[in-house]
Amino acid sequence: MTELFYDVVVIGGGPAGMAAALAAREKGAKTLILERDVRLGGILNQCIHQGFGLHYFSQEMTGPEYAKRFSDAVAQTDIEVRLEAMALGLGEDRTVSVLSPSRGLEKIRAGAVVLAMGCRERTAGAIMLPGTRPAGIYTAGMAQKLCNVSGYLVGKEVVILGSGDIGLIMARRMTTEGAKVKLVLELMPYSSGLKRNIVQCLEDYDIPIKYSHTITRVVGSPRITGLYYAPVKDRKPILEQEQYVSCDALLLSVGLIPENDLLNGLDIEMSPVTGGATVDERRMTTIDGVFSCGNVLHVHDLVDNVSREAEIAGAAAADFAMGKLAERGKQYAVVAEGDVRYALPQRIHEGGVQKLFFRVGRVVKNCRLVVESGGKTLLSKKYMVLAPGEMGSVDIDASALEGDIKVRLEI
Amino acid sequence: MKELNTICIMCPMGCPLKIVGDGEKVEVSGNTCKRGEIYGKEELLHPSRVITSLVILEDGSVASCKSSSPVPKERIADVVDAISHISAPKTTKAGDVLLKDALGLGVDIIATGVSPKSGLN
The missing domain is CATH 2.60.40 (Immunoglobulin-like)
Incomplete structure (x- = not known):
């Protein structure tokens, strides 16, 4: 097994990873990005809607355009990018084990590590969705990827559970592409997404949202044919008021979880509230030289904030690696x-x-x-x-x- | 005199807007920036939205696209339909104009990115 050394190893090549790597390189650090997908950009590649960059670039752009600004900037530097590379392990001594088809298993020593792995979606299992498990149940982000990256629409008559931003965005996307979004159900009395997404994704298309409602049972075999839902009081469904709606797809937009599996077993302080590591203002975790930024640290609403946060982490990681982290x-x-x-x-x-x-x-x-x-x-x-x-x-x-x-x- | 209570969608702040007026004079309140005022006036008189959709390229890979400027709300479905009839070469890249002056609305359809073919398409 080969052993390599970089000043800064950034795990994840989405918006956080790219911004962190650029900031680290700017400080003079020899920098490597590990990305498990076939291209940089992370989740932005599937977010083809507008609304990115207003704060960071003072210009409204789509996800792929925002990603391209950063990936083009990365390409102009000598930052090394390893694609299809999965980080399998991280040690407290800042060694990273990484597996890729082109180079096999490698062990990389890092002067500093920036965690930028993003987050993943809560699933039907994670929320103990009642009923059977037929085909046709997708997380909203998975449906988004199938639609926007692969060109597949996952259903024609859709119900969405949860009002997270991805769910709201997908309500509009599915409608634009010819599906009928019949209903959005939200357990809480308010939306967990941005207000403007309620307006431009639901109200624009007359898609009804029922607050304080949840699914009581999913039915259909082998594919979902419909579901029962009911109003909720004190977090319990009122079954006497259960109603039925037919559908051939159910999208779940019920929360995001920072993807911190790499930290399992490490002596690192985690926040039970954010699901990420705890950090100081430089975004350094309780392990010296390990930094965290973006959605793996805490779930953001705006990529603009992710980019800014990642720049703080990347710059500090470079300083740490080169022994220049100022006394505070x-x-x-x-x-x-x-x-x-x-x-x-x-x-x-x-x-x-x-x-x-x-x-x-x-x-x-x-x-x-x-x-x-x-x-x-x-x-x-x-x-x-x-x-x-x-x-x-x-x-x-x-x-x-x-x-x-x-x-x-x-x- | 028309009155509209809505939420500004120009940025994630989501300011609650109250828009009152007619063709001559429109008053916007609740906004916290100039963009909100412009949006409020437009939203009362000529609501419009930037459209984003997809074009399947000749080789089956998927390009995302957007309208170069907002499209009147009542024409969104027509423009989406026009986008679905676009055929574009596999060499398409971000920034390419896929359709000029869609439906004579003065709006171009521009590629915003191309996804590499996956196992599915």
């Missing part, structure tokens, strides 16, 4: 309280203005986000509405901290 001030924990479900990074070193990302656990109207450090208020910002589907971000002055940073809502 004292480190404080960032603690989310009450309606704030999480705040990220989970640790901040004193110094400068720093960006905090946060997500709330329910829809909250007319509130204030308050960030405190040891009784000193760092920020108090008014919001008309905060929703779980939309990640917020604020800049805080961390130049003089007096204790752990507490992030909470005042209503």
Whole structure:
């Protein structure tokens, strides 16, 4: 088995991986991207809709166009890209085992590792979908890939469970391509997707969405022929009010999980809330020299934020690998309280203005986000509405901290 | 006088818009930027959307495409139909114009990317 060395090894060649690699290379690091698909771009390649890049490029573009900006930039550098390469193992000493058809099994030593593996979708099994398991049940992203990459429409009469962004986008895509989307069911009383996707994907096409409703039974054999659904009270379906709808496909858009299997067995602190590692403001995990960014760290709504976050991680990884990571001030924990479900990074070193990302656990109207450090208020910002589907971000002055940073809502 | 309450779709902020007016004068409130005001006026008088769809290339691989500018909402289905009749060579690449001036609407259909053939197609 060959053994190689790179300053920075980036695992994953989607938006996070490409931006991290470019930032690392910019700092002078010898950089390698490992990507398991046949091309760079990750999930962007199948997101053919508009809406990417407004913040990062000040221009609205489609997923493939956004990806191309970065993959073209990568191609202009001497960043090495290994395609069809699956990272199988990661050690605390920053060695990466990788398998690819062209080069077999390799062990790569890295000065620093950037985790950029993205996330995957929750499945029928993961949500214990009631009923049988006929053909015709797809995660929304799988249906999206089959449609936009392979040119296959997975059904003609479609029901969508969950109102995550991919589900909403697919409601419009399936409609555009000639399918009838009969119904979207959402367990919660609000959408987990972006507001604008409710408007432009559902309302534009008169697709009904029923909040506080869920599936009670899937029927059909060998293919799905329909399903029963009912309103939900206290998270339990009211079976007396069960209704039936026929369909030949069911799409699931019921949440995303950071794909961190590579970290199993490592002595690394994980957040049970985000499903990702915990990081400091440089996106370094509790393993020295291992950084995390993008959807493998926490699920983002906007790729623009992923790119920016990945640049922080990539630049810091390069500095670490080359022994240039600057000494920082004292480190404080960032603690989310009450309606704030999480705040990220989970640790901040004193110094400068720093960006905090946060997500709330329910829809909250007319509130204030308050960030405190040891009784000193760092920020108090008014919001008309905060929703779980939309990640917020604020800049805080961390130049003089007096204790752990507490992030909470005042209503 | 028309009135419309909707959510701005220009960016992920999703500002709640209230749009009141007629052909002469339109007032937009609730927006937090200029783009929202422009969108609000358009949405009341001439709602339109950028369309994204697919073209299957001669060799069976799949190209994604978009309209070069927004299409009036009531013509979306017609434009999608026109896109479905496009035939394009396998050498198609991102940025190529696949259909000029679709249905005389002054909108081009442009390739945004091409997926390599998979085991399915």
